[in-house]
Amino acid sequence: DTAVSQTPKYLVTQMGNDKSIKCEQNLGHDTMYWYKQDSKKFLKIMFSYNNKELIINETVPNRFSPKSPDKAHLNLHINSLELGDSAVYFCASSQQESPSRYFGPGTRLTVT
C-alpha cells in the first residue's frame, strides 16, 4: 500500500488555468507538507499543516491555496497558473514530534 500518494502524477496545462493537486497519506500522521522542486532540483517547503491547521506558510504567491479537509489529506489549488509554476510538487507527511518526513511520488506540473 502506498504511504503517501499524489494525483495526478503529470499535469500539463496552459497559462491562466486553475488546477488542483491532491495528496493523501495512510500513515496516521498528523502533519502534512507541500514542497516545490524547481528545474534545478532545488527543494523548498511551501506549506505545512498540522491537524488541518496551517503552521508553516513560506513566501508563496497567494495564487497557491492549500486545503486540508482532514488529517489524511492536503490538497494544493493553484489559480491563474504561470510559466514559473512549472515544477515538481511533492507532498510529505510526518508525526508532529518526529523529524522524519515521508514523501509522495511527486506531481510534475508543466505550464505552457
Added chain:
Amino acid sequence: AQSVSQHNHHVILSEAASLELGCNYSYGGTVNLFWYVQYPGQHLQLLLKYFSGDPLVKGIKGFEAEFIKSKFSFNLRKPSVQWSDTAEYFCAVLSQGGKLIFGQGTELSVKP
C-alpha cells in the same frame, strides 16, 4: 537563517569507486540531519538520519554518514558504488521551526 550547502553539483564515478558527498550546514543548535536519495523519475527516499548519539550513522544500501559537529558537516559515504546508485542526493537539516531545509542536491552518475 539556517542553510545547507552541498559542495558537489555533479559527481561522475565508475562502478566500485568509493563515494564521498560533502554537506555542510549552518545551524548552531541541536541538529537533526538527513540524507535523501531521488532515483530518476522517483520520489525522495530517506537514506539515513542523525538525531543524536553515535556520530557515524549507517543507512540503507551500504551508505553511511558522519556527523562532525566541529566542522558543521554531515558527509555521505559509500565504499563501493554501483550503477544502481545513480541518482540525486540531498542533504537536509531540520530547523527549530520544524522546517526541513534541503541542500542544492548532488547528481551522482555511476558508469558501468
